[in-house]
Amino acid sequence: MSALQIKKGSSKHSAYNLRPNFSDVSEKHTLAVIVDNEAGVLARVIGLFGARGYNIDSLTVAEIDHAGHRSRITICTTGTPQVIEQIKAQLGRIVPVHEVHDLTVEGAAVERELALIKVQGDGEKRVEALRLADIFRANVVDSTLESFVFEITGTPEKIDAFADLMRPLGLVEVARTGVAALSRGL
Amino acid sequence: MTRQMTGAKMVVQALKDQGVDVVFGYPGGAVLPIYDEIFQQNDIRHILVRHEQGAVHAAEGYARSTGKPGVALVTSGPGATNAVTGLTDALLDSIPIVVLTGQVPTFMIGSDAFQEADTVGITRSCTKHNWLVKETDALAATLHEAFHVATAGRPGPVLIDIPKDVQFATGAYTPPQKVSTSRYKPQLKGDMDAINELVAAMETAKKPIFYTGGGVINSGPAASQLLRELVEQTGFPITSTLMGLGAYPASGDKWLGMLGMHGLYEANMAMHDCDLMINIGARFDDRITGRIDAFSPNSKKVHIDIDPSSINKVIRVDIPIVGDVAHVLEDILKVWKARGRKTNKEGLAKWWGKINEWQKVDCLKFTQSGKTIKPQYALQRLEALTKSHDRYICTEVGQHQMWAAQYLGFDDPNRWMTSGGLGTMGYGFPSSIGVQMAHPESLVINVAGEASWLMNMQEMGTAVQFRLPVKQFILNNERLGMVRQWQELLHGERYSHSWSEALPDFVKLAEAFGAKGIYCDNPDDLDDAIMEMINYDGPVIFDCLVEKHENCFPMIPSGEPHNKMLLGDASTKDAIGNTGAVLV
Numbered sequence: 001m002s003a004l005q006i007k008k009g010s011s012k013h014s015a016y017n018l019r020p021n022f023s024d025v026s027e028k029h030t031l032a033v034i035v036d037n038e039a040g041v042l043a044r045v046i047g048l049f050g051a052r053g054y055n056i057d058s059l060t061v062a063e064i065d066h067a068g069h070r071s072r073i074t075i076c077t078t079g080t081p082q083v084i085e086q087i088k089a090q091l092g093r094i095v096p097v098h099e100v101h102d103l104t105v106e107g108a109a110v111e112r113e114l115a116l117i118k119v120q121g122d123g124e125k126r127v128e129a130l131r132l133a134d135i136f137r138a139n140v141v142d143s144t145l146e147s148f149v150f151e152i153t154g155t156p157e158k159i160d161a162f163a164d165l166m167r168p169l170g171l172v173e174v175a176r177t178g179v180a181a182l183s184r185g186l
Numbered sequence: 187m188t189r190q191m192t193g194a195k196m197v198v199q200a201l202k203d204q205g206v207d208v209v210f211g212y213p214g215g216a217v218l219p220i221y222d223e224i225f226q227q228n229d230i231r232h233i234l235v236r237h238e239q240g241a242v243h244a245a246e247g248y249a250r251s252t253g254k255p256g257v258a259l260v261t262s263g264p265g266a267t268n269a270v271t272g273l274t275d276a277l278l279d280s281i282p283i284v285v286l287t288g289q290v291p292t293f294m295i296g297s298d299a300f301q302e303a304d305t306v307g308i309t310r311s312c313t314k315h316n317w318l319v320k321e322t323d324a325l326a327a328t329l330h331e332a333f334h335v336a337t338a339g340r341p342g343p344v345l346i347d348i349p350k351d352v353q354f355a356t357g358a359y360t361p362p363q364k365v366s367t368s369r370y371k372p373q374l375k376g377d378m379d380a381i382n383e384l385v386a387a388m389e390t391a392k393k394p395i396f397y398t399g400g401g402v403i404n405s406g407p408a409a410s411q412l413l414r415e416l417v418e419q420t421g422f423p424i425t426s427t428l429m430g431l432g433a434y435p436a437s438g439d440k441w442l443g444m445l446g447m448h449g450l451y452e453a454n455m456a457m458h459d460c461d462l463m464i465n466i467g468a469r470f471d472d473r474i475t476g477r478i479d480a481f482s483p484n485s486k487k488v489h490i491d492i493d494p495s496s497i498n499k500v501i502r503v504d505i506p507i508v509g510d511v512a513h514v515l516e517d518i519l520k521v522w523k524a525r526g527r528k529t530n531k532e533g534l535a536k537w538w539g540k541i542n543e544w545q546k547v548d549c550l551k552f553t554q555s556g557k558t559i560k561p562q563y564a565l566q567r568l569e570a571l572t573k574s575h576d577r578y579i580c581t582e583v584g585q586h587q588m589w590a591a592q593y594l595g596f597d598d599p600n601r602w603m604t605s606g607g608l609g610t611m612g613y614g615f616p617s618s619i620g621v622q623m624a625h626p627e628s629l630v631i632n633v634a635g636e637a638s639w640l641m642n643m644q645e646m647g648t649a650v651q652f653r654l655p656v657k658q659f660i661l662n663n664e665r666l667g668m669v670r671q672w673q674e675l676l677h678g679e680r681y682s683h684s685w686s687e688a689l690p691d692f693v694k695l696a697e698a699f700g701a702k703g704i705y706c707d708n709p710d711d712l713d714d715a716i717m718e719m720i721n722y723d724g725p726v727i728f729d730c731l732v733e734k735h736e737n738c739f740p741m742i743p744s745g746e747p748h749n750k751m752l753l754g755d756a757s758t759k760d761a762i763g764n765t766g767a768v769l770v
Contacts, residue, residue, distance in 0.1 A: 039306075039318065040306060040307075040310065040316075040318075043307070043310060044310060047310055047311055051311055082498060082502075085498060086495065086498070086499060089494045089495035089497070089499075090495045092494060092495070093493065093494075093495050095314070095315040095335055095370055096315075098369070
């Protein structure tokens with residue numbers, strides 16, 4: 001399937017005229033949704049997923065253009081190709097939504113997530129945690145005599161892997177931001 | 187052009203500038219400043235309803251019968267929550283309405299103040315868009331944008347929540363711009379490659395059918411004209427959903443009648459057997475498709491819709507065309523003519539031969555005998571006696587609604603107001619008030635069941651106060667007829683709570699409100715009684731006592747495809763399987 005980009009007001013060759021060959025296999029997609037930064041816009045997006053029974057695996061949102069009142073919502077979702085198409089079309093109907101990008105099909109994209117991970121321990125376990133943190137290029141951002149807080153950035157899979165390794169070494173708490181993503185190149 | 191005025195004055199000014207001539211509403215504490223402004227002007231008429239749900243349905247009736255957005259004005263809290271059913275109804279049927287709600291002052295929002303409700307939160311999922319306006323300076327632009335969003339693209343309901351301090355405060359008012367500055371601009375023109383592909387399919391199709399819906403009517407009168415031209419020139423048969431009746435005339439010779447769960451045999455059989463289905467402004471609703479995996483199995487499917495999310499939502503289509511119906515039809519005609527006006531004449535002749543055989547089944551036949559009025563007969567007589575009038579028909583929801591769709595004919599768009607998607611009992615009566623306001627000289631009839639009608643009967647006060655001569659034609663079977671029918675077919679004839687043992691005397695009820703009541707239970711008196719209703723200059727409640735256990739046929743049972751229709755009582759035994767029973 002070629003690049004699928006939903007822009008309102010485009011006059012011809014709409015993305016909807018693509019005819020994807022739908023299958024019943026679920027896929028993970030990362031969507032970037034550019035919205036007006038106005039009251040209730042996040043509730044509209046989340047409400048859509050709730051009302052129509054779509055999945056949200058992760059969601060991040062922040063203002064990206066203060067002067068233009070724009071926010072970017074990054075949603076990781078799972079569904080069959082038909083459901084993914086519906087999600088994009090339904091997002092496109094929301095009045096304050098400007099653009100919907102499916103980063104999974106629009107060519108290569110960079111996906112990053114940040115996590116803070118608290119580990120408790122002493123002796124050999126403490127040393128091992130530090131050694132692994134070094135391998136994963138995680139930074140120590142807080143330290144006491146019996147604990148560390150690591151800051152790690154990477155793909156969700158990398159963070160999963162790091163958290164799994166920390167579990168036997170005394171994992172206490174995890175805070176994750178959800179995925180931020182951009183397409184590669186121009 | 188910018189002028190300083192209070193928020194309340196801005197509301198009235200914006201309505202005037204948007205061409206609004208009537209507002210349906212109900213006052214309350216949080217909208218008093220706006221009511222004060224309404225009091226001091228004569229350009230906009232205000233119709234005082236008896237319940238906020240009535241205001242929204244009346245605005246819907248006004249909108250459906252004129253093509254212009256309807257406007258309702260209600261107070262905060264209960265005023266807003268009472269409007270929710272009407273908003274949802276308008277959302278599902280794509281009806282453009284603008285609802286203005288009062289709100290507690292901005293500094294009290296969130297304090298659980300008297301008559302405070304989270305109106306934009308509650309109505310977020312039942313409006314196309316909504317706004318809470320917190321600054322008077324933003325009010326004018328929001329009001330104009332609301333009218334644009336309600337009417338542009340796929341129409342729908344919008345709501346503006348206006349706190350009382352914003353109504354009192356003074357700000358800058360700007361009139362609507364000649365050229366819309368809104369960022370919301372849905373695509374109108376269809377993709378030409380897809381249109382070419384469709385025309386090529388039309389040229390060779392042996393068994394084509396047009397399946398049209400409310401989108402044709404929403405697109406405006408030009409769309410109906412273009413549709414008629416396309417049908418006449420190609421000679422293809424045409425059927426329509428409940429929402430699309432009137433776009434193509436019922437008296438036209440290519441007309442197969444309504445399709446769907448209670449649609450005509452020939453229409454559903456043709457949908458099932460066709461090889462090219464051209465969906466124009468309909469949305470493959472479950473009342474239309476029946477069982478999805480057996481829906482029209484051998485056809486190439488084309489879908490013309492202004493809303494991209496309608497495409498492939500329910501039925502996977504081969505040629506999707508996103509655009510406004512009138513724009514797309516114009517291009518189809520242009521391309522089809524330029525390519526030589528070709529159709530598969532031989533295939534079409536055979537196709538019509540098959541359709542004529544289905545038509546011979548005469549699926550709407552019934553026998554009126556004895557001393558009890560059959561509901562079908564009542565509608566047949568109503569049709570015969572009102573057909574020549576400048577007539578608008580509203581309905582409530584249930585058996586009578588389906589019979590009205592089957593037995594009344596509509597030759598023009600915007601003449602048929604019914605609650606299709608949401609199926610709102612209580613829609614018809616207030617809707618008829620909105621229609622009558624828009625068309626004061628016309629004959630406006632609400633075909634009702636007694637149970638639906640009672641849901642918004644308080645609006646008799648509105649009809650009498652504003653001298654709106656709406657005719658309430660109640661097919662009274664003393665039952666919730668459609669519920670009773672499903673209980674008979676699906677639930678072992680256990681009629682759980684589907685009748686009323688305490689119905690009012692409708693004639694006395696009419697008189698209590700200062701209207702006219704007519705009672706008829708004898709087929710021999712029916713014509714005279716209907717004529718008396720038509721000729722009476724004022725609102726009428728017509729209590730037509732009909733056969734209590736009549737079922738509505740044809741019927742596609744839940745979970746069955748189009749070619750498994752039930753045609754009459756004899757075929758109903760065990761017709762609906764266990765899987766069908768869980769569907770609605």
